[in-house]
Amino acid sequence: MLELSSLQKNFGGLKAVDDVSFQVAKGTIKAVIGPNGAGKTTLFNCIAGNLAPTSGSIFFQNQEIKGKKPHQIAALGISRTFQNINLFHGMTALENVMVGRHIRSTSGFLAGMFSLPKSWKEEKKIQQRSVELLDILDLSKFAHVEATSLAFGQQRGVELARALATDPSLLLLDEPAAGLNIYETAEVARLITKIRDMGITVLLVEHDMSLVMDISDEIVVLSFGSKIAEDIPSAIQQNSEVIKIYLGEDEEAMA
């Protein structure tokens, strides 16, 4: 499904992502973990097209996506959420989700200006699907509330609904549980599994170990830009190098 090989991203002299290779198999949940500054978000931004990798390649469904623009990558079926929730301010929750349908609809400027039948028929479908998605995430009662005025957890939900609205085959989740309490995190875990069961492959970056260990099929561990381990959760928990990064050795304890 997704294959990174020798991916490298330098910021000046800093190697934020250093020779990272791994694959994500269709229909699985894969997590990328690592301490702060390990290059997880940079890796995500490279996949989503927000950053251009310095070298290496990214194949998605056997197609090179390196160098493509984010909107082109979205059209191919990769959608994402952001670490710091990134909703459209000034728009309702429903409208936010409806923007997610943009790439799966076609009406242009003229169709819109002259309100052609094609345009409003499509509009109806967009709205229908978006309401459906809000329903799935149990957010339909907030459909007409301005999205950025919702509670934090609900905003994450809207962002997720918006990402799902693009009909992705691969979903990138950047710290989906950040800032959520235990109950909300459990809810997110349930949702992510549900999304996987809908046939959508999930790649997530996460700090919350319990969430990662619970739901991931495989885990990649990054430290200072390099991949140091890749395995199933139970094996990662036993991996001495991973334990070393997270717990530190001697007195250099790292959180």
Place this chain on the structure above:
Amino acid sequence: MARKSLVLLSLLVLVIGVQLATSMTSTQYYLTQLTMSAYYAIVVIGLSVLMGYAGQISIGHAGFFAIGGYLSAALTTHNLIQFQESGVVKLLSSLGMIVTGQDLYGEELLVFVPWAACIVAIITAGVIAFVLGIPVLKLKGHYLAMATLGFGIIIYRIALASEYFGEADGISEVPGFTIFPALGDIGPVVVSGDFSGRVQNYYIAWCMLIIGLILLQNLINSRVGRALRSIHGSEEAAEAMGVNTARYKLYVFVLSAVYAAIAGVFLTHYNGGIGPSEASVMKSVRYVALVAVGGMANLWGVLIMGVSLTFLSLRGVFGSYDDAIFGVILIMIMLFAPEGILSIKLKGLFFRKNIRAKQEA
């Protein structure tokens, strides 16, 4: 949907009512400024979609207005008689785009027909906006403002310096623009400042404004409109959701430039001329101020404030302090009512004061 039609209907009734009222009270001279205000409002609603909805500022829209106005004026007035043997002129004549006529002194005149000039002017403005927009719209915020300001200054200086565009005098004696020729009993529809056509021109202008408004409203409520608003909300997220932000910004920039150019063409034919002040930076600032006063992302507010303030300005209410007044309005709006004047709820203001008074007591 029903509510939208109702609001439109009341605007229509108001437009007709105003015309009837001026006829009955013999104050038809007001119609002249109302006609001009309507044309200026076309610029302002176009700019509102660019600024308010898509979140891209332009302090150069007087430039596009001037491109439309000046080109249309120049093409319909400059005599091409010396080129009449050239292939291009012959071709254009055979297409009916160029006609012969007589000037004031009875000399033979070979000029573009207004229809052809209008189309050339609008397309040129659109193409210039497209070419300018590709590099410039990569900029954001202040940088975009500066770049569009620079463009506006360039157009102003070209209009002022070029002999073709009449230097400081501008271009005058621009002929009327016959939109529809006479058909049987129905007279021709002509955009011109002729006194006899005052009522007709008032309706032409307002029809154009209302049609322009309906088209923009449809656009805002469509898939494209939603994408434009999402760019305003978060360009990064819009792009991640598959919105081709660069292309949409460019298209909406061109669209608003075309609106400005259309207004420029029609107002020039109505006024019978155009001068460099139409291209000046102060005009661009004024358009931005009107969009801000109307509430940015509020087509109706922008239309109402655009028409009424422009009307007052054209009536000379602000006297020689005209530009200063618009500057002050812009500052006041940004400070006290960034959502536009119509957003101020007087009740709310008093209520808050009461609470404060209680707290202080």
